[in-house]
Amino acid sequence: xxxVASTRTIxxxxxxxxxxxxxxxxxKRKPRSNPGDKTWGEEEQIREREEWxxxxxxxxxxxxPDLLRxxxxxxxxxxxxxxxxxLAALGQDWQPIGPMSMTMLNWSMGPxxxxxxALAVHPSDENILYLGxxxxxxxxxxxxxxxxxxxxxxxxxxxxxxxxxxxxxxxVVWVGTGERQTSCTTYFGLGLFRSTDAGATFQxxxxxxxxxxxxxxxxxxxxxxxxxxxxxxxxEAFCATDGTRQGGGVFKTTDGGATWVRVKSGTGSDVFYDPxxxxxxxxxxSGQGVFKSTDGGxxxxxxxxxGATRIRLxxxxxxxxxxxxxTSSSQLIRTTNGGASWTQVxxxxxxxxxxxxxxxxxxxxxxxxxxxxxxxxxTSSNGGVTLNPVTQGWGPGQAVHQDxxxxxxxxxxxxxxxxxxxxxxxxxxxxxxxxxNLNSNLNLTQFYDVAIDPDDPGKVWGGAQDNSxxxxxxxxxxxxxxxxGDGFMNLVDPATPSLVFQTSYPASGTPSVYRSLSGGIPNTxxxxxxxxxxxxxxxxxxxxxAILPGKAFVASRFVYRxxxxxxxxxxxxxxxxxxxxxxxxxxxxxxxxTPTRPNPRVLTLPGAYTGSSSGRIWRTTDVxxxxxxxxxxxxxxxxxxxxxxxxxxxxxxxxxxTRGAFNLSRLYRSFNxxxxxxxxxxxxxxxxxxxxxxxxxxxRRVFVGTDVGVYESVDYGATFQPFSLxxxxxxxxxxxxxxxxxxxxxxxxxGRGAWRVDLVPAPSAPLxxxxxx
Numbered sequence: 001x002x003x004v005a006s007t008r009t010i011x012x013x014x015x016x017x018x019x020x021x022x023x024x025x026x027x028k029r030k031p032r033s034n035p036g037d038k039t040w041g042e043e044e045q046i047r048e049r050e051e052w053x054x055x056x057x058x059x060x061x062x063x064x065p066d067l068l069r070x071x072x073x074x075x076x077x078x079x080x081x082x083x084x085x086x087l088a089a090l091g092q093d094w095q096p097i098g099p100m101s102m103t104m105l106n107w108s109m110g111p112x113x114x115x116x117x118a119l120a121v122h123p124s125d126e127n128i129l130y131l132g133x134x135x136x137x138x139x140x141x142x143x144x145x146x147x148x149x150x151x152x153x154x155x156x157x158x159x160x161x162x163x164x165x166x167x168x169x170x171x172v173v174w175v176g177t178g179e180r181q182t183s184c185t186t187y188f189g190l191g192l193f194r195s196t197d198a199g200a201t202f203q204x205x206x207x208x209x210x211x212x213x214x215x216x217x218x219x220x221x222x223x224x225x226x227x228x229x230x231x232x233x234x235x236e237a238f239c240a241t242d243g244t245r246q247g248g249g250v251f252k253t254t255d256g257g258a259t260w261v262r263v264k265s266g267t268g269s270d271v272f273y274d275p276x277x278x279x280x281x282x283x284x285x286s287g288q289g290v291f292k293s294t295d296g297g298x299x300x301x302x303x304x305x306x307g308a309t310r311i312r313l314x315x316x317x318x319x320x321x322x323x324x325x326x327t328s329s330s331q332l333i334r335t336t337n338g339g340a341s342w343t344q345v346x347x348x349x350x351x352x353x354x355x356x357x358x359x360x361x362x363x364x365x366x367x368x369x370x371x372x373x374x375x376x377x378x379t380s381s382n383g384g385v386t387l388n389p390v391t392q393g394w395g396p397g398q399a400v401h402q403d404x405x406x407x408x409x410x411x412x413x414x415x416x417x418x419x420x421x422x423x424x425x426x427x428x429x430x431x432x433x434x435x436x437n438l439n440s441n442l443n444l445t446q447f448y449d450v451a452i453d454p455d456d457p458g459k460v461w462g463g464a465q466d467n468s469x470x471x472x473x474x475x476x477x478x479x480x481x482x483x484x485g486d487g488f489m490n491l492v493d494p495a496t497p498s499l500v501f502q503t504s505y506p507a508s509g510t511p512s513v514y515r516s517l518s519g520g521i522p523n524t525x526x527x528x529x530x531x532x533x534x535x536x537x538x539x540x541x542x543x544x545x546a547i548l549p550g551k552a553f554v555a556s557r558f559v560y561r562x563x564x565x566x567x568x569x570x571x572x573x574x575x576x577x578x579x580x581x582x583x584x585x586x587x588x589x590x591x592x593x594t595p596t597r598p599n600p601r602v603l604t605l606p607g608a609y610t611g612s613s614s615g616r617i618w619r620t621t622d623v624x625x626x627x628x629x630x631x632x633x634x635x636x637x638x639x640x641x642x643x644x645x646x647x648x649x650x651x652x653x654x655x656x657x658t659r660g661a662f663n664l665s666r667l668y669r670s671f672n673x674x675x676x677x678x679x680x681x682x683x684x685x686x687x688x689x690x691x692x693x694x695x696x697x698x699x700r701r702v703f704v705g706t707d708v709g710v711y712e713s714v715d716y717g718a719t720f721q722p723f724s725l726x727x728x729x730x731x732x733x734x735x736x737x738x739x740x741x742x743x744x745x746x747x748x749x750x751g752r753g754a755w756r757v758d759l760v761p762a763p764s765a766p767l768x769x770x771x772x773x
Contacts, residue, residue: 043352043353043356045485045486045505046353046356048505048541049486049541051541052540052541052542055613055641055660056587056613056641056643056660056688056690057187057660057661057662057688057707058640058660058661058662058688059187061662062661062662062663064238065187065238065662066187066188066189066190066216067238068662068686068687069187069188069687069707069708069730070190071686072685072686072687072706072707072708073156073157073190073708073729073730074156075685076685076708076709076722076724076729076730077156077729079721079722080722080724080725080729083721083722083725084725087723087725088725091758091760092723092725092757092760093725093726093757094710094724094725094726094727094747094755094756094757095726095755095756095757096443096752096753096754096755097460097472097476097746097753097754097755097756098443098445098472098475098476098477098478098753098754099113099443099445099470099472099476099477099478099753099754100440100441100442100443100476100477100753101113101114101424101439101440101441101442101443101444101477101478102445102467102470102477102478102479102480103477103478103479103480103522104401104423104480104483105396105479105480105483105522105523106396107395107396107398108396108397108398108399109398109399109400109401109423109426109435109437110437110439111424111437111439111440111477112401112423112424112439112467112480113136113423113424113425113439113442113443113444113445114133114134114422114423114424114442114443114444114445114446114464114465114751115133115134115135115136115403115405115421115422115444115446115465115466116131116132116133116134116405116406116420116421116425116444117132117133117134117160117161117179117180117405117406117420118131118132118160118161118162118163118180118405118406119131119132119163119406119408119418119420119425120132120163120165120173121408121410121411121418122165122170123165123167123170123411124170124412126144126410126412126413126416127141127142127143127144128140128141128142128170129141129144129145129418130163130165130173130199131148131163131420131425131442132160132161132162132163132175133158133160133444133751134159134160134179134444134446134751135158135159135179135188135444135446135732135751135752136150136158136442136443136444136446136751136752137150137151137152137153137155137158137160137728137751137752138150138151138160138163138175138199139151139152139442140198140199141438144427144438145425145427145436145438145440146438146440147440147441148440148441148442150443150728151195152175152202152728153728153729154728154729155177155190155193155202155729155730156190156729156730157177157178157188157189157190157730158188158728158730158731158732158751158752159177159178159179159188159189160175160176160177160178160179161176161177161178161179161180161189161217161218161219161235162174162175162176162180162218162219162220162221163175163221164221164222164223165223166223166228167223167224167225167226167228168225168226168228169228170198171195171196171197171198172194172195172196172228173194173195173198173199174192174193174194174221174223174231175192175193175194175195175202176189176191176192176193176215176217176218176219176220176221176233176235177189177190177192177193177217177218178215178216178217178218178235179217180217180219180405187216187238188730188732189215189216189217189218190206191204191205191206191213191215191216191218192204192205192206192213192215192218192221192233192257193205194256194257205253205256205257205258206257206260207253207257207258207259207260211258211259211260211261212260213233213251213257213260214237214238214247214248214249214260214262215233215235215236215237215247215248215249215251216235216236216237216238217235217236217237217248218233218234218235219234219235219236219267219268219269219270220233220234220235220268220269220270220271221233221271222234222271222272222273222281222297224273224278224296225273225275225278226278227254227278228256229253229254229255229256230252230253230254230296231252231253231256231257232250232251232252232263232271232281232297233250233251233252233253233260233268233271234249234250234251234268234269234270234271234283234285235248235249235267235268236248236267236268237249248265248266248267248268249262249263249264249265249266249267250262250263250264250265250266250268250271250283250285250297250300251263252297252298263297263298263299263300264283264291264300266285266286266287266288267285267286267287268284268285268286269284269285269286269310269311269312269313270282270283270284270311270312270313270314271283271284271297272313272315274315274320275315275320276320277320278296279293279294279295279296280293280294280320280338281293281296281297282303282313282315282323282339283300283313284311284312284313284325285311286308286309286310287307287308287309288302288305288306288307289302289303289304289306289307289325290302290303290304290306290311290313290323290325290339290342291303292338292339303335303339303340303342304325304333304335304339304342306325306327306331306333308327308329309328309329309355310327310328310354310355310358311325311326311327311328312325312326312327312358312359312360313325313326314326314360314361314362314370315362316362316363316367317362317364317411318363318364318365318366318367319336319367320338321335321336321337322334322335322336322362322367323335323338324360324362324370324384325342326349326358326359326360326372327354327358328350328355328358329350329354330347330348330349330350330354331344331346331349332344332345332346332347332349332360332372332384332387333345334383334384345383345384345385346384346385349372349374349384349387350374351374351375351376351389352374352375353374353375353403354374356403357373357374357375357403357404357405357421358373358374359372359373359377359404359405359406359407360372360373360407361407361409361417362409363409364409364410364411365414366381367383368380368381368382368383369381370383370384371408371409371417372384372387372407373404373405373406373407373419373421374404375403375404376389376390376391376393376402376404377389377390377391377400377404377407377419378390379431379432390432399426399434399435400419400421400423400426401421401422401423401424401426402421402422402423403421403422403423403466404419404420404421405420405421405422406418406419406420406421406425407419413429415428415429415430415431416428416429418438419435422465422466422467423439423466423467424437424438424439424442424444425438425439425442441476443752443753444751444752444753445462445464445470445751445752445753445754446464446465446466446467446750446751447462447463447464447734447735447748447750447753447754448463448464448465448486448487448488448542448734448735448748448750449462449463449488449489449490449542449734449748450462450463450490450735450737450746450747450748450754451489451490451491451492451737452492452737452739452744452746453492453497454492454739455497457739457742457744457746457756458472458473458474459471459472459473459474459519459520460472460746460754461481461490461492461500461502462478462487462490462748462753462754463486463487463488463489463490463502463503463504464486464487465486465750466485466486467480467487468480468481468482468483468484468485468486468487468504469481469482469484469487469488469490469502469504470487471520471521471522472754473521479521479522480522481502481516481520481521481522481523481524481525482502482514482522482523482525484502484504484505484512484514485504485505486505487502487503487504488502488503488504488541488542488543488545489501489502489503489542489543489544490502490503490520491546491547491552492547493547493549493550493552493564494547494548494549495549495550496549496550496564496565497519498516498517498518498519499515499516499517499564499565500515500516500519500525501513501514501515501516501545501552501564502514502515502516502520502525503542503543503545503554505541506539506540506541506543509534509535509536509537509538509539510530510533510535510537510539511530511533511539511543511554511556512527512543513527513528513530513543513552513554514526514527514528515528515564515568515571526568528568528571529568529569529570529571529572530573531570531571531572531573532560532562532572532573532574532575533560533573533575534575537556537557537558538556538557538585539554539555539556539585540556540585540586540613542587543555544586544587544588544589544610545589546588546589546590546591546608547564547591548591548592548593548603548606548623548624549593549603550563550564551591552564553591553608553623554573554589555580555581555586555589555610556581556585556586557579557580557582557584557585557586557612558575558577558578558579558580558581558586559575559576559577559580559586559589559608559610560573560574560575560576561573561576561623562574576623576627576628577610577618577620577628577630578630580610580612580616580618580630580632581610581612581613581614581616582612582614582616584612584613584616585612585613586610586611586612586613587611587612587641587642587643588610588611588642588643588644588645589608589609589610590608590609590610590611590644590645590646590647590655591606591607591608592605592607592608592609592649592652593605593606593623593624593649594649594650603624605621605649605652606622606623607619607621607622607623607647607652608620608623609633609645609647609655609674611642611643611644611645611657612642613641613642614639615634615637615638615639615640615641615642616632616634616642617632617633617634617635617637617642617645617657617674618630618631618632618633618634619673619674621652633670633673633674633675634674635670635674635675635676635677636676636677637657637668637677638664638679640659640661640664641659641660641661641688642657642658642659642660643658643659643660643688643689643691644657644658644689644690644691645657645658645692646692646693646694646702647694648694649696651699652673653670653671653672653673654670654671654699654716655669655670655673655674656668656669656670656692656702656717657669657670657677658689658690658691658692658704659688659689660688660689660690661688662686662687662688663686664679665679665680665681665684666681666684666685666686666687666688666689666704666706667679667681667684667689667692667704667717667720668681669681669716669717680718681713681717681718681720682718682719682720683711683713683719683720683721684704684706684711684720685706685707685708685711687706687707687708688706688707689704689705689706689707690705690706690707690732690733690734690735691704691705691733691734691735692704692705692736693705693736693737693738694738695738695759695762696738696739696740697740697743697761698761698762699716700713700714700716700762701713701714701762702716702717703723703736703738703745704720704736705733705734705735705736705747706733707732708729708730708731708732709722709723709724709727709729709730709731709733710722710723710724710727710733710736710747711723711724712762714762714763726755727747727749727752727755728752731749731751731752732749732750733747733748733750734748734749734750735747735748736748738759742758743758743759743760744756744757744758744759745757745759
């Protein structure tokens with residue numbers, strides 16, 4: 001008998017093939033000596049990234065930055081609401097332009113999104129998922145991951161550390177904010193939130209006063225299986241001025257979060273109930289070990305003493321006496337008697353960077369079947385004694401993105417599990433034989449910097465955390481241009497837009513600068529030689545890159561210049577400055593000049609300003625000279641990380657500097673070329689400012705990007721109002737780029753990709769607001 005497939009069967013097979021493309025089986029580890037292999041981790045890059053974040057915000061110089069940011073978010077919400085109708089009437093609302101998500105060249109993993117850190121799965125309908133992200137908010141899907149909706153945009157933070165559904169009523173969603181971290185560089189947490197309508201709305205459940213939940217970063221949420229008002233929450237607390245954490249621990253509520261009691265001190269990692277006995281709980285505490293409670297979390301006794309920096313814990317649903325602890329010291333330790341005794345089953349359970357990547361789960365039907373995630377993830381069928389990597393090492397054949405933060409077995413289907421990390425979320429329905437990419441319209445990209453084509457602002461480039469640099473060509477899905485790990489600054493030569501530059505990790509005392517001769521399309525970038533740059537210099541994590549027509553600039557403590565169109569084989573940089581970093585890394589170069597018509601390569605008034613992490617500002621008025629003359633114009637600038645500089649090209653004596661720090665002013669302006677600085681700007685929030693842009697059609701109009709959103713001035717930076725309509729509340733804006741034709745403003749955010757607003761002219765300002773110099 002001949003079998004004929006129905007059209008319904010064929011359609012279903014096609015859908016399955018699209019969702020679960022073929023992927024390779026597990027491969028052996030590549031040798032550590034292979035420089036292109038990420039398998040052994042990127043500990044130094046992670047450390048540098050955290051150091052950049054801390055220094056660029058001066059987080060170790062102020063007490064309780066989390067409270068300052070929370071107050072700024074509240075103020076923004078009120079002021080933005082008061083201005084919303086005005087901006088809406090003018091069409092001044094931001095629209096997302098992606099990435100949703102990014103094509104990873106032709107790599108097997110498919111599109112990548114950004115860092116996913118927490119996953120909650122509906123207990124009876126696994127098409128319903130809640131995905132928590134590092135700084136992109138909380139997302140929900142009701143179709144298994146084909147389409148996602150951002151549901152956390154109005155809470156005030158986009159940083160999520162934990163998500164849990166209430167047993168017996170999965171419409172109640174608990175969200176712990178503040179990404180799970182081991183340092184104080186993340187200060188975005190606002191505590192614990194609850195939704196009673198499946199994520200449609202959220203309310204804070206943090207108590208107050210002496211009964212407050214004193215956690216800035218929530219790592220784990222345990223909801224009582226039968227009493228929905230009883231929860232135990234573990235996490236980290238706020239940062240002191242010396243960069244250490246204070247407070248934190250494990251807290252319990254019996255009234256749904258109205259009041260809290262601390263039941264254990266220390267940095268709590270995982271906490272959960274015994275699935276068969278809610279009086280029994282287990283807890284992992286960093287630097288201490290594993291603890292057990294037999295009274296529902298009121299008191300705790302040591303079960304396993306272990307001083308590892310980070311500890312993850314999982315219980316076997318089929319045998320609650322079996323638990324596993326995974327430590328940052330590469331230990332996998334097991335108990336089969338409810339914590340009475342523990343045995344190390346594997347002493348090499350980590351591929352690297354285990355204070356960053358560390359996660360595990362136990363098969364609900366088999367206590368000896370595990371998922372273990374570090375850089376890659378592995379399976380085990382013998383209780384962790386043998387760990388089998390399920391994907392290749394870093395490269396085109398890799399099935400899922402490395403740097404694993406989520407592994408989760410299905411509770412309904414035996415061969416299904418989810419894996420997530422720095423690139424988003426994947427699912428397998430056949431035990432890892434192949435994987436479906438679930439990143440579709442997720443917008444999680446953490447941009448350091450964005451750039452636009454001067455002739456076509458629909459073309460945008462951005463450098464992202466752990467997802468290289470990417471390019472938009474009018475579509476919401478972007479294309480990774482060249483795989484470099486982190487991608488940083490991107491710039492287009494305004495005289496020759498076919499020349500596009502990008503940077504990545506500095507290496508061996510020299511910058512990593514890439515150039516495309518073909519308009520920045522994927523696979524057309526080559527790393528440029530560093531001829532002319534001395535070895536052993538200190539190039540910052542985000543290497544300063546700047547451009548004028550026909551000229552490119554990079555900097556360490558010294559500024560280097562090169563002709564943009566030089567042949568690749570002989571591309572040479574020329575040092576053109578003294579030490580303008582004043583002993584610290586240079587942060588920003590802002591060259592200026594007015595192109596002549598019809599030859600845009602010829603500039604009038606070519607000059608430049610620089611700013612450093614040590615708070616020094618320098619200027620030259622002849623940046624194209626063979627030996628430019630520089631002078632220190634720091635003057636009365638009070639110090640603090642110089643995060644950006646913007647120059648009025650029609651009047652280069654008019655310059656603005658943003659300050660990456662709290663308190664004092666976050667914007668300083670000068671109308672005399674830096675001889676004096678005025679920090680009297682009002683209306684900006686008391687959080688670090690990251691970017692400043694001057695309207696090229698109206699010098700009165702100045703935009704500032706901050707750690708909570710965008711602000712606008714129409715009086716040369718004297719006063720500011722919120723300009724964040726349409727942006728998620730509290731979005732961290734890292735870069736601003738503006739164009740005059742078409743008239744648009746582009747923002748890069750650290751966690752929600754790039755956004756665009758089509759500008760309209762600002763209203764007229766009173767003459768008294770126009771500065772005279």
